[in-house]
Structure formats: structure tokens, C-alpha cells
Amino acid sequence: MTERLALEVTGLAVSYGIVPAVIDVSFAIEHGSITTIVGSNGAGKSTIMKALTGLVRPAGGRIRMFGEDIAGAEPDELVVRGVSLVPEGRRLFTTMSVAENLEIGAYRRSDVNAVARDFERVLEYFPALRGRLQVLAGSLSGGQQQMLAVARALMAAPRLLLLDEPTIGLGPAIVDTIAEIIQTIARSGVDMLLVEQNAEMALEISAQAFILERGRIIMQGRSSTLARSEEVRRAYLGV
Amino acid sequence: MDIYVQLLVNSLQIGAVYVLFSLGLTLIFGVMRIVNFAHGEFFALAALLVAVAVPWLIDFGAPLPVAYGLAFLGALAGVLVLGKILYEFAFRRFQRDMIGSFVLSVGLALLLQGLYIEIFSSASRKLPTLIEGTLRILGGAITTQRLVLCVIALLVAAGMYWAIASTRLGKALRAVSEDHEAAMLQGIPYRRIALSGFLIGTLLAAVAGALLAPVVVIGPVIGSSYLIKGFIAVVIGGLGSIPGAIIGSILIAVIESVGGYYFDPSLATIAMFVMVMVVLLVRPAGIMGNG
Ligand SMILES: Nc1ncnc2c1ncn2[C@@H]1O[C@H](COP(=O)(O)OP(=O)(O)OP(=O)(O)O)[C@@H](O)[C@H]1O
């Protein structure tokens, strides 16, 4: 068993109709690390996330999670196997309370005590949510909504956490908070794949990075190395 | 004074049934994104089954309450079986397909009406009164039987409302209604929840039909008028919204009883359509709809 790898993607291809969105993408995530995929608007980042969570069926390639092929698995089944996604645009249940959103995050868990412990734990990560548990998720501020989206995903007790642009549209202070929490979660033993358009934070907190352009991976390496590359700096760091 | 009480009582008894009917319609829309234009036929089948079973059971010597009780349960079971079959062979394949499900459910409604006429004949049926007597409340009058049925309908609706608000299944149904992909990403098994939502909605229509059986004249095509009213109620309230379905149903019931009293029934119907226009102009997603 290649249990050293949390995720192994080989030759992934996804199309919408006849339009290819992801072409021959291969990458792997090692245990105990944060990996990032950086790419601009429409590069195919979210499509990769959807393929990893069963929301779209790949046209080709193979995805192995914790050593097992996930071909044909339904999204809800993959949650049980240990993958959670913080989706692009948060996708909270806005007409439900904050507490209910967290409860739904643990939908498939039956160990009541463990769920209660995780409930406390995510509120420690995001104290701002504690006073707002009975409020409708839709009435939270943007930053709090993003915190809730991460907290909800954690309620499933994932082994692999996928984050699709978790800091988009947020102010610098909240970006810092979320970056810190992501690192804390990673240290607690959850493997992570972080997808970002804005590469600055992503390259700072991740160990390895892949650069995606028009559906293909065009560069890969250690994040610290890529962050120094002229090409990456010009295209993704705005310098 | 008396007349207002009477109109209120009338609105309440019509509204209680509309609430059950449209709760089912809105629930099914929420989980599957289809407007089930055959929803009225589940309602009709329940009423027809009760109408056939009660005299039959009485012939076998069953006392009236027993005959009603058995007929009621049998009718619900029969409708659930039909619902499950139609779900597996038809509705399941057209979820989240507005046009496909429209064609499917309108076709099914016509097909079922045809079958009902064949099976049950087009005769109108009137059942024996289950509970005798009339009650006077603050100058308004209501037959005891209607009052009991109305209270049962309201209790079922309240129980349903509580279940959707508070139980695990209820929360899953709401989550799927708001965003089915996000729900799946939390581990909610979408297919199973869609089936549950569909069957619960169908059961609510059956309860409405079975409850109404003792107090109305039953024919094979009674489903259509309830479908139209229920659909209007749901559109006014906001497709997919549970509180919206309740508010919409009450509005429709008030227009029907008040309009029917002061003017005439056809004018009341026109008033309903005018209200749909006004609501959709001011709030295109309905009173409680979001987006
Ligand atoms: N449901 C869809 N149907 C058709 N085309 C789609 C669909 N979703 C995405 N695409 C197309 O696939 C390509 C990749 O989209 P994707 O959402 O994966 O990009 P992204 O990298 O996540 O972009 P962003 O940073 O804007 O979120 C784009 O060209 C997009 O227009």
C-alpha cells in the first residue's frame, strides 16, 4: 500500500460537454503536508476539486485516495471515506442556523461524544461563531461565513480537507486568521489541498505547489522555490 | 359579527386541507426541483379508495368508525405504493429537469385520471356521515365532522412542520432543498433523501384526500382543482418554502371563502390569479422565496 500518499491523481481529464476543462493532470499529496494548486480565473481549479469529491465524473485518469481508487463513488460516500471540501463560494445553508450548519457537517457520524468534542473544537478555532450559533448562516458577515464553511467541513472529521479559494473577497486580517487556522488544522494531522487564485498566502503556508494554466499543470515544486521564481511572481504574486 | 366568524371558520377548514396538499407539493419541489402536476392525482386516489372501501367494509358488517379507520389506512398505503412505483420508473429520471418533469407529470395526471374513470367509473360518490352534529362557535356554525377533520389536518401539518424543523431527516430535507450539491458534500445521501421527500409529499396529499373523503362529493377528476389551488398557494408563498406554502394556502382559503360569499366562486378564482400576478410582480420568488 502506498499509504504514504493521501491523494494520488494520475492523468486526470475532465470535460464539460466537449469542452475540456482539465487535461492530463497528475499530482500527489503526501501525508502531513499542505499542498496548493495556484491558477488564474478559469484554469480548472474548481473542476479538479469537483472531480476529487465526486461532483463531476472524470473523462479519464485515476484518483486514489488513501490508497483506494474512488472511481464512481458518490460525493456522500467520499465524505464517509474521509474527504471534505470547503467549496468555492462557501455554499452554506443560508436559511439554517449556524449550529444547524455545523450539525449537518457531521451528518454521517454516529459517535455523539466525538461530534460534541469537535463542535467545541471548531468553536475554539473560530470563537467569533460561538455567540452566533442560533443566527441564520445567511446573516453572518463574509468572513464569518467563510469561517463557518471551514468549521462545517471539519465537523465531518476529514482526513483530507480540500479548500477552494477560502480567502477570496476577504480583508487582510481575516485572511491571516484563516491562514493560521489552516496551518493549525494541518498540524492536527489533516492533509490539505488548498486552491487559490491569489498565490501569496497559499505559497507561504504550503509545502509543495502546482501551477495550473488552462487545465494543465505547467510548473510544480516546493512552494518556497516557486515563490521566488520570476515567472510565478509576475503572473500570480502581482510583482 | 356572525358572518365574520363563519367566514373565518370556512377559511380554516378549506385552508387546513390546502396546507397539507401544498406542503407536499413544495417539499417535492424543494428536494427534486420538479413541480409535480400529478400531485392532485395522489390526493384523488386516496379519496377514491376511501369512497370505495367504506361502503364495501360496511357491507362486510364493519361498524362505521372501523370502516373509516381501515379505509383511511388502506388508502394511504395504496397511494404510497403508487408513489413509490411512479418515483422509481418515472420521477427519479426527471429530477432537476424542469421541462422533462413538466411533460411527465402533466402526462401522468391525464393518464391517472383516465385510469380512475375506467376503474372507479365517473360516478360521484357521497359517503355516510361519520360524526353527526353541528357545533356553534361565537355565532358561526360548523359540522362536528368537518371540525374534527380540520383539527386532524392542522395537527398533521403542525407535526410535519415540527419534523422538518427539528428532526435529522427534516434538516437533511431542508439542506437538500437549499443546495443539493452542498448537501452531498456534507455526506447527505441525496438519492435517499429525494425519495423520502417525494414519498412524504405524496403521503401528505393522500392524507388530505382521505380526510376530505367524508365531507365532499368524490369523483375521479377531483384532483385537478386541488392541484390548481395548491400550485397557486405554493407559487405565491415561494416554491420550495415550507412557511410559504402555509401562508399561500391560508391566503387562497380566505379568498375562496370570502370571495365566494360576497361575490361568486368564479370571481374568487379570478381574484386568485390576480393575486399571483401581483405577488410575482412585487416578489418574483414568492412571499417567502429567496433569490
Ligand atoms: N458547469 C460548467 N459547464 C460548462 N463549463 C464549465 C462549467 N464549470 C466550469 N466550466 C468551464 O471550465 C473551465 C474551468 O473552470 P473552473 O471553475 O474549474 O475554473 P477555476 O480555476 O476554478 O476558476 P475560478 O478561479 O474563476 O474559480 C472554465 O473555462 C469554465 O468556464
Ligand SMILES: [Mg+2]
Ligand atoms: Mg473556481
